[in-house]
Amino acid sequence: MDDWWNTRTRLWSAVAAVGGLGLAVGLELIDEPDITLVELLLELLKSLPIVITCVGMVLLFQLTRRQRVEHLALLQGLDEARQQGERWRADSHLLLNGLSEAIDLQFRRWSLTEAERQVAMLLLKGLSSKEIAVMRQSSERTVREQARAVYAKAGLSGRAALSAYFLEDLLAPSAQGVR
Template identity: 55%
Template sequence: MSDDKGGKLLRIVSASVFAVIAALIALDLLLDSRDGVGWLHVLLEASVLVAALFGLVVMLREFGRVSLDLTIARDDAARWRSEHKALLSGLSVAIARQFSDWGLTQAESEIGFLLLKGFSHHEIAELRGTSERTAREQARSLYRKSGLTGRNQLSAFFLEDLLQPAKAD
């Protein structure tokens, strides 16, 4: 399930829970008032109803803000990728060439790209339909063939010279 679908489901379930709680409290309040329950009990239940409704409104507003922030972040990422498509393509080609120079297999190269993208061994295994142990072993083989010690050095190998500090004006 994608994060977007999972987030939508979470919002629906959470809002439904608050709405059901509020409805049950309202029903109980109505039944209690018909049965002649004391005013203090009715007042307490009415307070819980107001709190549940307030919680529902606050939660829906927060979910709205998070959804908006997520949309803005996705739009920014899409814009950035679009503006730098040629650079990213060139970088991908250069990385693939370096992987070839290191003598990596196709599987090790795939692992290398996924490691550079920030995926965990577990996520890589799921994406590739292999075991986590296989993904780990292929990553170790990549590090051994490249002479690097791990994920940090792999990332630094490709990014170190690209990421120069901004010059002060």
């Protein structure tokens, strides 16, 4: 709460409170110049809701202003993140296309059929046999058989070996030297 309850907010709240009470006293003295102190205090109590409302409005305006500044900062941050994402996609587009072409070339070297190439690519993307079957409108058994054919033609032991074949050298070594 101290974060937005800064000196300026306290000052404006005090100005609103003192101004509201001063206005109420001034109007009461103008209306009835011979008023007693007790009557004046009772009249001030009647005007207390107005003063509290004025203070509340000052606090509300300050909070709204603060939220607007934070909102604009968030929008700016989102815009910067979007621009960075667009730059990354543009920079990596050529690399990704080259990688796809290199993978497809290796699939051809292994003499994979078109169906086996599709299954192998979807396996590399991390889809399950069931998901691949749904996408290709075939049975899960057919997908598993095509996957086995891919592994056999490539001389690999399974899905992990297929992924490692293409991805192992793409990943940079960690700071600890683990590859």
